[in-house]
Amino acid sequence: MSEYQPRTHSWTLMCKVCACTETVINLCAELAHSMSATDDPRRVHFQSPEYLVDRLDAIAELYDTDRTDLLVEAIREYIEDTADSETFQELVATKYYDDQLEFEAVKQLVGAETAQRLRLLKADLADEPLDLAAPDDVDVYDGDATAVETAADDER
Structure with missing residues (x-):
């Protein structure tokens, strides 16, 4: 069996996982970190x-x-x-619930699954509470409640 000879790539920086195994290096360099055919590069300028x-x-x-x-x-x-990060997701949720972010922006920020969950929670929060009377102070045990004593070694 011949010794492993890595191919030369224009992209040689790799993620932490790919740096650990020879098999994954080529996949990482060739597939995971290259732009796909649907990615349109956009020129940006910053200081x-x-x-x-x-x-x-x-x-x-x-x-x-x-x-x-x-x-x-x-x-x-x-x-x-x-x-x-939990802090970021909480910030996105808060701004979405306060109508400071649209659903599409939320989807872009936290992913489709989390965005859908936030949409459902927001709908639940927007629902009017049920108009129920306060519960009566009723003895549900009709006076037949039994007290249980625990031994000292049973306490948790």
């Missing part, structure tokens, strides 16, 4: 401190890739980490 750009360029040179690939991967990881 960044020079020292960050210098460090990014040094890392890109080390991995023999370009700055854009590193930025896209960093943004992707940040979005995944943020979307999974």
Whole structure:
């Protein structure tokens, strides 16, 4: 059997999981981290401190890739980490319940499944409470209630 020879890719930075196994490295580099045919790249412009750009360029040179690939991967990881955080999901839910976010925006922020759950909860919250009278103070046991004594070693 020949020794494993990794193929050279223009994308050599990989996620933590892919860095652990030779088998997954190629899949990660070729499939998971490349834009799919349906992804339309969009040019963006932003200001960044020079020292960050210098460090990014040094890392890109080390991995023999370009700055854009590193930025896209960093943004992707940040979005995944943020979307999974409880604080973020609570903020999205609060703004959605207060009608500060539309459903489509919620779906984009937390995913379709969580967004649908929030939509159902919002509908429940919007329902009018049932007009029920306060319960009567009724002895449901008709005076036949039995007290149970527990031994000291039974207490939890």
